[in-house]
Amino acid sequence: MQRDTRQRKAIRQALTEAGHPLSPKELLEAAREQVKGLGIATVYRNLKALHEDGWITTVELPGEPPRYELSGKGHHHHFHCRACDRVYEVEGCPGDIKAITPQGFELEDHEFVLYGRCDLCAA
Amino acid sequence: MQRDTRQRKAIRQALTEAGHPLSPKELLEAAREQVKGLGIATVYRNLKALHEDGWITTVELPGEPPRYELSGKGHHHHFHCRACDRVYEVEGCPGDIKAITPQGFELEDHEFVLYGRCDLCAA
């Protein structure tokens, strides 16, 4: 990743302004407002480059296409709204995770996903 | 799902004998030992039918292809061993999940995945 093109700027800005994880398609639509004619392949290539350079983190939810968010947010989890399909960040961790780890297993990491309806859809 | 064909029997048996969640491809290979010439489309169709009839449950892990396991195991989560790539069942839930749900959000469900090394690989 060596050149700072219009496309790359638009993609970074879209991720920054969104404030929540975006799918490649959402990202394409958002970035296209600045760069008309932006191609989906460019989005994928830049996501890969930005990920390799540590700018973004991949958010993989079960059964969902991957989404991307800016790195450096510290430990958090996600809430997936089943109504609007949007993903929100959730602060904090539930209780004692090690307590439910089976005997002899080495716990390295964990992922936690909440499902339901967001405040907007619940209203 | 009305007829009990050779193919359907083979698929059910493969799932039963495996004892852990299987991907469609793994399932195809396992079931082909009994039914030569079994097609991948048949596997998918039967997975769908078995799922709709409640025989099997879909296990979706982030960034992983879906796997399938027999139903009726009650609420549990999964431990994904990064060394042997096997998925184990984990009893119980961590502490207060509602406590970290954002204000105004309606919590319906949750998914929880542990990552690390299983007892066999840790040894």
Added chain:
DNA sequence: GTCGTTGCAAAGCGTTTGCAGCCTA
């Protein structure tokens, strides 16, 4: 001017579907 980057279109890959023939009940 270089050569990293882009847009397009084609190729992959996993999953689904249309269809004619098969086989279970």
Added chain:
DNA sequence: TAGGCTGCAAACGCTTTGCAACGAC
């Protein structure tokens, strides 16, 4: 024998890749 089921191949949606043209430095 009827119609649910199968295997094949084509279709599909998402992601990746080949290629010639473009444009950031």
